[in-house]
Amino acid sequence: MRAERGFFDGRTFDDFLFRPGKGRVGSRRDVRLSGRFTAGIPLELPIVSANMDSVTEAPMARALALEGGIGVVHRALPIEAQAAEVERVKRSHGWVVEEPLALPRQATLRQAREMIRAHGITGLLIEEERGSGVLAGLLSNRDIPWGPGHDGEPVETFMTPFPRLVTGQPGIALEEAERVLYERRIEKLPLVDGERRIRGLITKSDIRLARERPDSSKDAKGRLRVAAAIGARGDYLERAAALLEAGADALVVDIAHGHSEVMEQAVRGLRDRFSPAVELVCGNIGTAEGARFLRDLGAAAVKVGIGPGRGCRTRLETAAGVPQLQAIHEVRTALGGSVPIIADGGIRNDKDLFLALVCGADSVMLGSMLSGTDPPSAVRTSWM
Numbered sequence: 165m166r167a168e169r170g171f172f173d174g175r176t177f178d179d180f181l182f183r184p185g186k187g188r189v190g191s192r193r194d195v196r197l198s199g200r201f202t203a204g205i206p207l208e209l210p211i212v213s214a215n216m217d218s219v220t221e222a223p224m225a226r227a228l229a230l231e232g233g234i235g236v237v238h239r240a241l242p243i244e245a246q247a248a249e250v251e252r253v254k255r256s257h258g259w260v261v262e263e264p265l266a267l268p269r270q271a272t273l274r275q276a277r278e279m280i281r282a283h284g285i286t287g288l289l290i291e292e293e294r295g296s297g298v299l300a301g302l303l304s305n306r307d308i309p310w311g312p313g314h315d316g317e318p319v320e321t322f323m324t325p326f327p328r329l330v331t332g333q334p335g336i337a338l339e340e341a342e343r344v345l346y347e348r349r350i351e352k353l354p355l356v357d358g359e360r361r362i363r364g365l366i367t368k369s370d371i372r373l374a375r376e377r378p379d380s381s382k383d384a385k386g387r388l389r390v391a392a393a394i395g396a397r398g399d400y401l402e403r404a405a406a407l408l409e410a411g412a413d414a415l416v417v418d419i420a421h422g423h424s425e426v427m428e429q430a431v432r433g434l435r436d437r438f439s440p441a442v443e444l445v446c447g448n449i450g451t452a453e454g455a456r457f458l459r460d461l462g463a464a465a466v467k468v469g470i471g472p473g474r475g476c477r478t479r480l481e482t483a484a485g486v487p488q489l490q491a492i493h494e495v496r497t498a499l500g501g502s503v504p505i506i507a508d509g510g511i512r513n514d515k516d517l518f519l520a521l522v523c524g525a526d527s528v529m530l531g532s533m534l535s536g537t538d539p540p541s542a543v544r545t546s547w548m
Contacts, residue, residue: 174486174487174489174490174491175487175489175490176472176487176488176489176490176510177488177489177510177511177512177513177515177516177519177520179489180489180519197209197210198210199504199521199526199527200465200504200526200527201234201391201414201445201465201504201506201526201527202414202443202445202464202465202504203443203464203465203503203504204443204464205234205381205389205413205414205443206381207232207233207234207381207527208232208233208379208380208381209228209231209232209233209379210233210521210525210526210527210528211228211231211233211517211527211528211529211530212228212233212234212235212236212391212506212527212528212529212530213225213228213233213234213235213236213529213530213531213534214236214238214508214529214530214531214534215236215237215238215239215392215393215416215418216238216475216531216535217238217240217241218535218536219238219530219531219534219535220235220236220237220238220534221237221238221249222237222249222250222252222253222256223538223539224534224539225237225249225253225388225390226252226253226256226257226388226390226539227539228381228539229253229380229381229382229388229389229390230257230377230380230388231379231380232379232380232381233381233527234381234389234390234391234413234414235253235390235391236390236391236392236393236416236418236529237249237250237253237390237391237392237393237412238393239392239393239394239395239403239418243399243402243403243406244406246392246403246406246407247406247407247409247410248410249392250390250392250407250410250411250412251410251411252283253388253390253411254387254388254390254410254411255387256388257370257373257386257387257388258370258382258385258386258387258388259338259366259370259371259374259385259386260355260364260365260366260385260386261364261365261366261367261370262363262364262385263364264288264289264354264362264364264365265279265283265285265288265289266288266289266290266291266297266362267279267288267289267290267291267294267303267319268290268291268292268293268294268296269290269291269292269293269300269301269318269319269320269323270318270320271290271318271319272315272316272317272318272319273308273309273314273315273316273317273318273319273321273322274312274315274316275319276288276303276308276319277308277315280305286304286305287302287303287304287305287307287352288302288303288319289301289302289303289354289362289365290302290303290319290320290323291362297361297362298359298360298361298362299326299329299331299354299356299360299361299362300320300323300325300326301320301323301324301325301326301329302323302324302329302352302354303319303322303323303324304324304352307322307323307324308322309322326360329354330344330348330350330353331353331354331355331356332344332353332354332355332356332366333355333356333357334355334356334357334363334364336353336355336366338366338371341353341366341371342371345366345368345371350368351367351368351369352365352366352367352368353365353366353367370386374386383413387411389413390411390412390413391412391413391414391415391416391445392407392412392414392415392416393415393416393417393418394407394415394416394417394418395417395418395419395430396417396419396426396427396429396430397426397430400417400430400433400434401433401434401437404434404437404438405437405438408438408442413443414442414443414444414445414464414465415434415442415443415444415445416445416446416447416467417430417431417434417444417445417446417447418447418448418467419447419448420448420470420478421448421449421470421484422446422447422448422449422454422458422466422467423449423451423453423454423457423458427446427458427461428457428461431444431446431461431462431463432461435462440462443464443465444462444463444464445463445464445465445466445467445506446458446461446463446465446466446467447466447467447468447469447506447508448467448468448469448470448508449466449467449468449470449491449495450468450469450470450485450486450491450494450495451486451491451494451495452494452495452497452498453498454466454495455468455494455495455498455499455503455505456498456499458503459499459502459503463503464503464504465503465504465505465506465526466495466499466503466504466505466506467506467508467529468488468491468492468495468505468506468507468508468525469488469491469507469508469509469510469529470484470485470486470491471484471485471509472485472487472488472508472509472510473508473509473510473531473532474512474531474532475531475532475535476509488507488509488510488520489519489520489523492505492507492520492523492524492525493523493524495524496523496524496525497524504526504527505524505525505526505527506525506526506527506528506529507520507521507525507527507528507529508529508531509529509531511528511530511532511533512532512533
């Protein structure tokens with residue numbers, strides 16, 4: 165890969181085969197694939213689902229996080245809808261559900277069924293009055309009668325009332341919560357303070373998931389990680405605020421040409437408004453100069469790829485781009501290990517993932533390989 169007289173003799177995925185050598189690994193299971201999405205977000209599986217409307221909403225982001233990767237929720241949605249997708253991922257699992265969904269005791273069974281169906285959960289906490297936060301009882305699937313005959317009746321008729329519930333104190337250790345769940349043969353432990361106000365929820369299914377999926381991508385509270393895309397103009401600041409409020413672990417400032425004044429203005433606007441701790445992934449770029457530009461702006465990771473993807477028309481419409489492995493290698497040489505690199509685009513076969521990683525990427529973003537697919541069924545959310 166060399167530059168001569170202004171022209172690049174670049175290489176990309178199908179230009180390489182590795183000559184086989186003597187194997188030193190007893191099993192492929194022994195090979196660790198851990199990488200980084202950003203400097204502050206490690207991945208056990210270095211795969212990122214692309215912020216495309218046919219790829220990543222809450223189900224795909226949740227599935228990727230459970231496997232040790234991360235998804236980027238696309239921005240072809242109204243702000244509130246995109247934030248809701250992020251919130252669905254953050255609320256789906258966690259060591260403690262901090263704000264579990266609840267209905268007032270006067271709500272009808274029909275309303276409970278609709279909320280359970282809409283959020284894909286198996287039960288609800290019931291509060292004394294709407295918004296009071298005072299626990300009145302608990303309604304699980306096994307409390308709900310079959311058929312629509314009781315839909316107009318209040319949920320208090322069917323719930324397990326507070327005096328019969330086993331509850332825990334806020335801040336209870338997970339080991340203690342697990343012991344209580346086992347000894348009392350229950351599956352959920354509402355956390356309430358001295359005034360019966362709801363302070364969280366711990367479920368057996370979430371504790372079990374933590375044991376069964378030790379490599380899943382989780383934040384400090386045990387919630388699944390998720391990123392979300394924003395633009396660089398228009399409502400990008402309002403969108404960023406809503407996504408961070410919903411719990412997004414990183415924002416992906418995603419534009420076709422990241423090495424630009426538009427990107428510079430956007431990043432400065434985000435840094436002026438939000439905490440420096442907010443993880444900003446910036447892209448796309450395809451050159452060493454572009455990579456250094458984003459690093460100096462303070463990007464937590466750079467996204468590399470100018471038009472290599474099957475669904476991208478940048479090269480066809482502008483004749484601009486760099487062969488993808490050339491771009492990855494060039495960016496890695498420029499940045500060393502100072503900023504993580506996300507290889508975005510051009511992955512058509514399994515071996516392309518390997519090539520992108522060995523040429524310098526820390527993780528690989530997949531679009532067309534995941535587009536139109538159904539994410540694998542995750543463990544059903546028990547409470548939200």
